[in-house]
Amino acid sequence: MNIKRITTVDDLHEALNIRKTVFIEEQHVSESEEFDEFDTLQEQCQHVLVYHENQPVGTGRVRIVDHTAKLERICILKPYRKYGLGKVIVSGLEEIIKEKGLTACKLHGQTQAAGFYQKLGYQISSQAFMEDGIPHVLMTKDISRNIT
Numbered sequence: 670m671n672i673k674r675i676t677t678v679d680d681l682h683e684a685l686n687i688r689k690t691v692f693i694e695e696q697h698v699s700e701s702e703e704f705d706e707f708d709t710l711q712e713q714c715q716h717v718l719v720y721h722e723n724q725p726v727g728t729g730r731v732r733i734v735d736h737t738a739k740l741e742r743i744c745i746l747k748p749y750r751k752y753g754l755g756k757v758i759v760s761g762l763e764e765i766i767k768e769k770g771l772t773a774c775k776l777h778g779q780t781q782a783a784g785f786y787q788k789l790g791y792q793i794s795s796q797a798f799m800e801d802g803i804p805h806v807l808m809t810k811d812i813s814r815n816i817t
């Protein structure tokens with residue numbers, strides 16, 4: 670398994686296809702909610718792809734919001750879950766955050782995935798709330814102290 674930062678339109682399309690499979694088809698999130706103006710190649714939002722046996726199978730992105738890094742759209746195709754790829758994605762996004770000189774990061778984690786993020790050093794910082802019809806919690810981490 671390896672991870673790479675998305676720098677081409679073709680790689681971005683791979684990431685969007687993975688998100689379509691996971692979020693729209695599997696979790697029934699509406700397409701209008703899933704895709705937004707940050708799904709382009711730009712400085713304020715960077716995307717990654719994770720590979721298993723040379724096939725792109727997971728993705729995530731990090732966006733800077735009010736001097737805080739926000740991890741978003743982290744997902745892995747169903748047959749490739751349980752290989753530790755989620756941790757690879759989060760670590761790759763945190764590396765981007767560190768390169769930008771930021772230490773505070775947050776994410777809206779689905780409540781069913783909160784335990785996964787807690788193992789990576791994230792803390793639940795809110796009550797559950799609904800986002801795209803799915804229960805989520807705000808999770809935060811200071812990556813200057815906690816390394817995944």
